[in-house]
Amino acid sequence: MTVSLRGQAWVGDAVLFAPVDLVLETGGWTCLLGPSGVGKSTILRLIAGLETGVRFQGQVSHDLPVALMAQDAGLIPWLDVPGNVTLGARLRGDAVDLDRARDLIALVGLADRADSLPANLSGGQRQRVALARTLFEDRPLVLLDEPFSALDARTRAQMQDLAARLLAGRTVLLVTHDPPEAARLGDRILLLRETGLTEWNAPAARIPGTARPYDAPEVLALQAELMRGMMA
Numbered sequence: 142m143t144v145s146l147r148g149q150a151w152v153g154d155a156v157l158f159a160p161v162d163l164v165l166e167t168g169g170w171t172c173l174l175g176p177s178g179v180g181k182s183t184i185l186r187l188i189a190g191l192e193t194g195v196r197f198q199g200q201v202s203h204d205l206p207v208a209l210m211a212q213d214a215g216l217i218p219w220l221d222v223p224g225n226v227t228l229g230a231r232l233r234g235d236a237v238d239l240d241r242a243r244d245l246i247a248l249v250g251l252a253d254r255a256d257s258l259p260a261n262l263s264g265g266q267r268q269r270v271a272l273a274r275t276l277f278e279d280r281p282l283v284l285l286d287e288p289f290s291a292l293d294a295r296t297r298a299q300m301q302d303l304a305a306r307l308l309a310g311r312t313v314l315l316v317t318h319d320p321p322e323a324a325r326l327g328d329r330i331l332l333l334r335e336t337g338l339t340e341w342n343a344p345a346a347r348i349p350g351t352a353r354p355y356d357a358p359e360v361l362a363l364q365a366e367l368m369r370g371m372m373a
Contacts, residue, residue, distance in 0.1 A: 157179070305352040
């Protein structure tokens with residue numbers, strides 16, 4: 142099903158974002174870049190059906206179950222890593238597949254920290270727990286808000302590759318400030334500014350389930366083009 146958001150938002154009397162017509166790449170990754178404060182996270186929350194604190198005039202269209210990974214990892218302080226990964230299922234009263242949870246924890250590189258509480262994890266490790274929780278939800282529509290921002294460059298690339306593989310065939314909206322990330326992952330790449338949305342041509346189609354090579358010439362060229370667009 143097509144996922145779309147059409148409309149405009151205000152904070153009080155101030156325009157947050159101009160009229161936008163956003164349609165997500167069905168079964169692929171739409172990357173949304175832009176400066177801070179233009180409403181990218183608000184758009185994610187609107188699509189997720191969550192409270193935003195803004196006045197929105199328009200329409201959000203889809204009826205898909207959603208998994209949202211917010212900027213804040215949102216881990217429960219008294220739960221260990223598997224407890225946080227399986228939190229949604231347990232709150233809903235669903236059966237919990239602990240073997241699958243442990244597999245995901247291993248895939249994000251935290252098998253040796255599974256018994257840890259959030260206070261004993263670094264910011265990047267907490268972000269990887271949140272990613273594992275999002276993947277565990279196994280939803281057809283996945284909304285990611287700066288999911289790799291706290292990671293070092295090597296781990297960021299590894300988690301991009303992992304997310305591309307495990308979310309193959311899902312409809313994904315990724316909010317990012319990072320042009321290289323958008324160039325690696327985006328099937329559609331959109332830049333949100335105060336004046337509205339601008340679409341950028343993505344490089345050649347990704348091999349399903351993979352991110353583009355970070356050093357491919359077309360990826361490097363798009364990184365530079367996106368950076369110029371963000372600086373304009």
